[in-house]
Amino acid sequence: MESILLLVHTETDGALAKPALEALTAALALGGELTVGLVGGAVEPAANLAAAAGARRILAVTGEPFTQPRYATDAAAAEAIARAAGAAIVLAPATARWARALPGVAYRLGGRIDTHATGLAARDGAPAVNRWFYRQRMEAVLTRTARPWLVLLDAGCFAPWSEATPQATPGTAAGSAQVEFVPVEAPQSRTTVTGVQAPKADEQTIRPDAKLLFVAGAGWTKKQPDGAVHVEEAQQLILGALRGAQASLGGSKSLVDLSGEGQAVLPFMTHLNQVGQTGSTPRHQKGLSTCCHGEEPHVVGWRFVTERRAVNLDPNCGWSRGKADVVYVADAFAVVRELNRLLG
Numbered sequence: 001m002e003s004i005l006l007l008v009h010t011e012t013d014g015a016l017a018k019p020a021l022e023a024l025t026a027a028l029a030l031g032g033e034l035t036v037g038l039v040g041g042a043v044e045p046a047a048n049l050a051a052a053a054g055a056r057r058i059l060a061v062t063g064e065p066f067t068q069p070r071y072a073t074d075a076a077a078a079e080a081i082a083r084a085a086g087a088a089i090v091l092a093p094a095t096a097r098w099a100r101a102l103p104g105v106a107y108r109l110g111g112r113i114d115t116h117a118t119g120l121a122a123r124d125g126a127p128a129v130n131r132w133f134y135r136q137r138m139e140a141v142l143t144r145t146a147r148p149w150l151v152l153l154d155a156g157c158f159a160p161w162s163e164a165t166p167q168a169t170p171g172t173a174a175g176s177a178q179v180e181f182v183p184v185e186a187p188q189s190r191t192t193v194t195g196v197q198a199p200k201a202d203e204q205t206i207r208p209d210a211k212l213l214f215v216a217g218a219g220w221t222k223k224q225p226d227g228a229v230h231v232e233e234a235q236q237l238i239l240g241a242l243r244g245a246q247a248s249l250g251g252s253k254s255l256v257d258l259s260g261e262g263q264a265v266l267p268f269m270t271h272l273n274q275v276g277q278t279g280s281t282p283r284h285q286k287g288l289s290t291c292c293h294g295e296e297p298h299v300v301g302w303r304f305v306t307e308r309r310a311v312n313l314d315p316n317c318g319w320s321r322g323k324a325d326v327v328y329v330a331d332a333f334a335v336v337r338e339l340n341r342l343l344g
């Protein structure tokens, strides 16, 4: 196998987040000589972990300018590490930071980049990369002759590395990392990070690590059998289910588009929640669809959801045509009310 560089950025405490640990598993499984490149304010815990995992070289770019996610500094750090490592294959987790910076780095290095890799295997001494096309309808296996070849690995496709992972070099002690610091002049930047604005933890509805994806469709905002709409109650029921099950919230396109149409809307539902052909393709173990018709452009976003159930008043909805494992022909208001009672 060709030489591999794994690029990761560290958290504020110098540790590695889950996507980086997943990418480490993928890099080790390829079997080539591994260099780990670290970018961040503190890198020691990550360097120790990389050493324990069996990395041959550990390169790092540190310093205040490299603590913040910013194209100019991230690209400069990644380019410097890639040149110092001279690796043929450069792997990185598809975090917002690397997804933004690495295509430009590939150009600077005269290499090529592929994004959204969901699988990686060694084939004739070189990597073969799995990638889905046409909104997850077709899967391809790619190889390339151009080098360096940069590959961004999607989150949730590999088990995160831990000390117990079999690829760890036996007998390598944590805390023995020899880090080579790569000097990088921080480029001039007009971007200054002044703070982070994020929703309060209990308002967070997109939870990639949740076991359950709870999908709400436009039916929640439609006239119900009594002839009236019950958006207020729909809101309470959906939020109750999310809290009770610690589920992640998905929406159909019709529902997330309603806010633009001046109709009754669920205020916590945004386009970021949209699942489907023109939305996201989340990777939860289980999915529960409520008040959503299950049309193909929506269901294509459920490609990686393993166990699917749906609640719909209409026995002829798309879910009942082989798209769900179980369909409850029932009133979702009644079902979720009962579900929330059971969840306590």
Ligand SMILES: Cc1cc2nc3c(=O)[nH]c(=O)nc-3n(C[C@H](O)[C@H](O)[C@H](O)COP(=O)(O)OP(=O)(O)OC[C@H]3O[C@@H](n4cnc5c(N)ncnc54)[C@H](O)[C@@H]3O)c2cc1C
Pocket: 216, 217, 218, 219, 220, 222, 224, 251, 252, 253, 254, 255, 274, 275, 276, 277, 278, 279, 280, 290, 291, 292, 293, 294, 295, 296, 297, 298, 301, 311, 312, 313, 314, 317, 330, 331, 332, 333
């Ligand atoms: C190019 C293209 C791209 C698209 N991309 C996407 C995409 O990414 N994601 C996406 O979601 N859609 C997408 N769509 C739209 C998609 O085809 C559907 O129009 C959309 O998914 C319908 O949303 P819905 O099922 O929530 O709404 P509706 O079709 O209005 O269905 C509402 C459902 O709620 C049910 N219902 C109502 N009240 C209750 C109740 N009390 N209990 C139980 N069930 C109830 C009804 O029976 C009905 O089945 C795309 C379309 C096109 C053309």
